[in-house]
Amino acid sequence: MKALLRLVGWISDLRVAIVLLLVIAVTSGVGTAIPQREPADLYHRLYDPQPWLGLLNGDGVLALQLDHVYSSGWFLGLLAWLALALLLCSWRRQWPALQAALRWIDYSTPRQLSKLSVAETLSTNSPKASLDQLAGLLQRQGWQIQRHDDRLAARKGLLGRVGPLLVHAGMVVLMLGAAWGALGGQRAEQYLAPGRSLELMDSRGSSQLTLALDHFSIQRDPAGRPEQFTSQLRILEGDGSGGSLLKQAEISVNHPLRFQGVTLYQADWALATISLQLGKSPLLxxxxxxxxxxxxxxxGIVLPTRPDGSEPVLLSLGSEQGPVEIYGADGISLARLAPGGAAVEVKGLPIRVESVLPASGILLKRDPGVPLVYAGFAIALAGGGLSLLATRQLWAIAEQPAGQAGQLHVAGLCNRNLTGFAAELPQMLAQL
Known part of the structure; x- marks a missing residue:
């Protein structure tokens, strides 16, 4: 039993919780620095020639689950450890502190009051009348009072004791939401060309919704660099064949669409197709x-210039606005075409570029833990606000020794801003 108590005490130690928070923060930074949930060959391509931090190649990154940090077993274990530490800390420290604050403490002698942090003595001809005046003043200021014949106890700001418990509870709820989202969430990135649609499947593989892209545009600066991407979307019921329209919206970078638990982000762009005319052929x-x-x-695209498939050329471009560069098999530039411009003869074959169709890169995320994460943040913020409230306790005893002047002994405790409370108490007594 003693060993178990020591283990519980170690787990709930504040220093251990701080170390856990630092480790989680560092590993979260690692998850930001390393691309997450990408194909394995990407990590070999990135880190085999130049290991990450000079230590980890592609195999090392995959072995340590750094390709999916937030859903890895060791990261979820750290979250579970921190949640357990917070729960044990609340059970061993914060809950007893709240219970103690709810209990009334009755000090019956002036000597007991003199040992408290803040203590004052007021000489008065009628100590009981002064005690009644003090009780009325405290009630007007919102204090709770427990009154006896010759003494009283008062307290204010008990909600401040609830704050730490709410902070711990909010953090635990937040971590539960993060873990649920990491384990039960779905994430996929798709490139969709205008006029095309994409069926969104549920966990059983049946079509629930259909995402259709009506229009995609890229806004560029004067130098031709992309500044913003915008997609006009429609969400249809079922597989889209005769399904009713459920939602029509526009998404852009930093302006996602949330619908029925699915969040659609404008994540990227690409070039989908090129419309060409080769010689007198129809538009391809x-x-x-x-x-x-x-x-x-x-x-780009590789095209043959002869009917037998020989003498291929490479058409390459970096923007839907062009230009389209044409290279031979030896890498020498043969021509440059502008979309919508005139045809240019390449190796005896007239080539004309009609247009280039860009594709919208849409990131689809389904995270069932988001409501819990938001709730955890709200609970923790509420607890943090309540923790700023000072919990004050005050006691007063009216003393009338035989043949001597009467005295009113007042003393108090405060868990925050004790200096301010010590300055406030004489001002309160001056009103009596």
Missing amino acids: ELPLQSFPQLGEQIW
Whole structure:
């Protein structure tokens, strides 16, 4: 039993909780620095040539679950440990402190009052009348009073004792919400071209909603750099075939859409297709693919210039506005085309670019723990506000020794701003 009590005391120790908070903060920073929930080959591509912090290559990052920090077993274990520490601290310290504050303490002799932090003695011809005046003054100022014939006890600000309990409870609720979201949440990023739709499945694989993209635009600065992305969305019931319209909205960066527990973020953009005319052919809409080896945000397509598939050329571009660069197999630039411009002959084949269709990168997140996280924040904030309230206790004893002048002995305690309380007490007695 003693060993168990020592273990409970160690777990609920304030220093251990502070260390846990620091470790959780550091690991949260690691989760911010390392991309999360990406394919395994991305971590090998990023960290095999240059290990993270010079220590961890791709295998090390994956082995330590740093690719999904917030849902890893060790991170959830840290949260559970901190929650247990807060619960034990509340049970061993904050709850007994609240119970003690709710109990009335009856001091019956002036000597007991003289040992308190703040003590004053008022000489008066009628100590009981002064005691009655003090009781009325305290009641007008919102104090709770327990009255006896020759003495009284008063207290004010008991809600301040509830504050630490609410802070601990809020943090535990917040961590429960975070853990639930990490384990039960869903996250997916999809690129959607205008005019296309995407079915949103539930956990059983049945279609619940359909997301349709009507229009996607990229706002650029004078230098051509993207500043904002905007998507016009429709959410339809079921698989979208004849389903009724449930929601129509616009999303952009930092302005997501929340609907039925799903949050849609405007996360990225890409180039989806290019419309070409080769010679006298009809207009061809061909898909573009990313070429990271050529640079960041470079898309392109390889096209043959002969009927037998020989003499291919590479069409590459970094913006829906163009230009479209055409390179031969030897890497030499052959031509530059502008979307909507005139055709240019490349290796005897006239090529014209009609248009380039951008795609909206939409991040879909379903986090069932969000209500608990918000509730935890609200509870913790309320507790923090209540903790600022000072809990004050005051006692007064009327003493009338035989043949001597009467005295009113007043003393008190305060858990916050004791200096202010010590200055306030003489001012209160001066009103008697």
